[in-house]
Amino acid sequence: MLRRINAGEWPVGADIPNEVELVAEFSAARGTIQRALSSLVEQGLIERRKRAGSRVVPPRAHASKLSIPLIREEIETRGFGYGYKLLERRVLPASKGTGKRLRLVCLHLADGRPFQLERRDINLAALPQAERESFQSAGPNEWLVREVPATRIVTRISAEAADAATARLLDLPEASPLLIVARETFKADAPLTEVRMLHPADSYEVTTVSF
Amino acid sequence: MLRRINAGEWPVGADIPNEVELVAEFSAARGTIQRALSSLVEQGLIERRKRAGSRVVPPRAHASKLSIPLIREEIETRGFGYGYKLLERRVLPASKGTGKRLRLVCLHLADGRPFQLERRDINLAALPQAERESFQSAGPNEWLVREVPATRIVTRISAEAADAATARLLDLPEASPLLIVARETFKADAPLTEVRMLHPADSYEVTTVSF
DNA sequence: TGACGCTTTATGTCTAGACATTAATCATGG
DNA sequence: CCATGATTAATGTCTAGACATAAAGCGTCA
Numbered sequence: 001m002l003r004r005i006n007a008g009e010w011p012v013g014a015d016i017p018n019e020v021e022l023v024a025e026f027s028a029a030r031g032t033i034q035r036a037l038s039s040l041v042e043q044g045l046i047e048r049r050k051r052a053g054s055r056v057v058p059p060r061a062h063a064s065k066l067s068i069p070l071i072r073e074e075i076e077t078r079g080f081g082y083g084y085k086l087l088e089r090r091v092l093p094a095s096k097g098t099g100k101r102l103r104l105v106c107l108h109l110a111d112g113r114p115f116q117l118e119r120r121d122i123n124l125a126a127l128p129q130a131e132r133e134s135f136q137s138a139g140p141n142e143w144l145v146r147e148v149p150a151t152r153i154v155t156r157i158s159a160e161a162a163d164a165a166t167a168r169l170l171d172l173p174e175a176s177p178l179l180i181v182a183r184e185t186f187k188a189d190a191p192l193t194e195v196r197m198l199h200p201a202d203s204y205e206v207t208t209v210s211f
Numbered sequence: 212m213l214r215r216i217n218a219g220e221w222p223v224g225a226d227i228p229n230e231v232e233l234v235a236e237f238s239a240a241r242g243t244i245q246r247a248l249s250s251l252v253e254q255g256l257i258e259r260r261k262r263a264g265s266r267v268v269p270p271r272a273h274a275s276k277l278s279i280p281l282i283r284e285e286i287e288t289r290g291f292g293y294g295y296k297l298l299e300r301r302v303l304p305a306s307k308g309t310g311k312r313l314r315l316v317c318l319h320l321a322d323g324r325p326f327q328l329e330r331r332d333i334n335l336a337a338l339p340q341a342e343r344e345s346f347q348s349a350g351p352n353e354w355l356v357r358e359v360p361a362t363r364i365v366t367r368i369s370a371e372a373a374d375a376a377t378a379r380l381l382d383l384p385e386a387s388p389l390l391i392v393a394r395e396t397f398k399a400d401a402p403l404t405e406v407r408m409l410h411p412a413d414s415y416e417v418t419t420v421s422f
Numbered sequence: 423t424g425a426c427g428c429t430t431t432a433t434g435t436c437t438a439g440a441c442a443t444t445a446a447t448c449a450t451g452g
Numbered sequence: 453c454c455a456t457g458a459t460t461a462a463t464g465t466c467t468a469g470a471c472a473t474a475a476a477g478c479g480t481c482a
Contacts, residue, residue: 006360006398018462029437031242034464045360050444050463059360066277066419149217149256149270155419159370159390159412177388177412179370187217201370201388208277208366229432240467245434261433261474 001036005045005056012058016046064210068155068181070142071118071197075110083109086135087169091124099125104140107169114170115203120195127192141195150185150192157181157206162198170200177201212247216256216267223269227257275421279366279392281353282329282408286321294320297346298380302335310336315351318380325381326414331406338403352406361396361403368392368417373409381411388412 022033040046048054075082088105101121108116122130167174181197233244251257259265286293299316312332319327333341378385392408
């Protein structure tokens with residue numbers, strides 16, 4: 001079926017044969033045909049509606065898997081030595097809107113050069129055990145990933161010019177372009193953590209491949 | 212099962228009951244249990260090996276769906292008026308490494324302000340019909356997604372400072388930060404098109420949500 | 423001890439059939 | 453002509469059972 005769609009035998013917009021016909025044509029059970037069609041739906045190639053049948057969908061906005069790996073591995077797979085420094089660790093009192101939070105600022109280095117500046121707030125109401133961690137020798141991300149599985153993750157990727165303080169920390173000229181990955185994670189609607197990861201533009205990019 | 216994993220009833224690393232036990236416990240057929248487990252595998256929550264059983268895996272690098280929509284819709288859903296200008300259209304002769312290509316430079320505007328500068332090369336060996344298109348009034352992306360489904364897509368997101376020419380086209384001060392989405396698409400290993408989409412950093416970001 | 427092959431136990435996949443659900447379509451009455 | 457309800461044709465989901473396949477573990481023999 002995949003081949004037919006790619007080859008244009010089933011052109012965009014066309015109804016594809018219904019399940020019973022496909023069962024006959026491929027001499028497979030309906031369950032098998034169903035699985036195949038479901039897989040095509042997941043790949044965004046067809047659309048199925050009860051009673052109306054299945055249609056080849058115009059290839060739309062391409063959805064591909066974006067995976068944001070652990071920064072340590074990211075650096076090590078590039079063959080650099082990984083370094084880590086905790087720059088700030090402070091408990092912010094509760095204020096309107098947000099509860100008590102743990103603020104962390106850390107620097108991740110590749111071969112001694114600044115690679116990522118991580119500014120993170122951890123919601124202590126949801127994760128009180130974070131207050132007992134020092135985060136002196138390892139970044140909070142590795143701890144968090146181990147500690148709690150998040151149920152919802154929002155990632156935003158943007159660019160920005162470095163302000164003076166950030167430029168100094170990343171050892172860059174002021175106003176250098178930065179690539180910023182911001183992420184919020186939630187567990188059942190309770191915010192867990194909010195992080196902004198800032199990278200010198202020339203040393204980082206986000207890559208995704210889809211088939 | 213999802214609840215149990217999230218609640219830690221099935222802790223990370225633990226073997227989960229085998230299919231026959233789950234069938235008994237949930238009073239469902241094995242096929243149904245299988246589907247549930249497969250879905251957990253897809254979500255990256257468990258790992259299954261024949262003979263060895265299924266295990267809860269440590270939540271790793273989060274993978275989420277990244278979708279890059281059509282620029283026109285992107286602009287219109289934000290409530291801006293969409294504008295389009297073709298700045299350059301030129302056939303590049305074949306040279307070593309690459310075949311004949313069609314180079315396009317276009318500007319997409321939101322309410323008359325530059326929003327995206329698109330520099331695109333289309334491989335004319337794979338898509339000769341592109342040469343007959345003028346791309347005067349609509350961007351090549353919409354034509355391309357209609358014309359050929361790609362089988363492989365590589366997307367890279369990066370940041371960069373605007374050079375003089377680019378800054379002028381986007382009506383920005385020189386050296387302003389840009390967010391750049393670069394994409395290469397292939398059909399069965401033949402390159403189709405290669406595009407760099409440049410955005411003023413303060414007007415664009417890439418967002419992804421995963422559950 | 424170690425290589426090899428057999429057994430066993432788990433997952434992987436399929437089949438055939440049943441019933442549920444949804445929504446397009448048609449028929450009917452005001 | 454329109455609204456409303458009945459029909460029906462498609463997909464959605466499940467069950468029970470079968471066989472395939474991979475790999476862990478065991479036994480045997482050189």
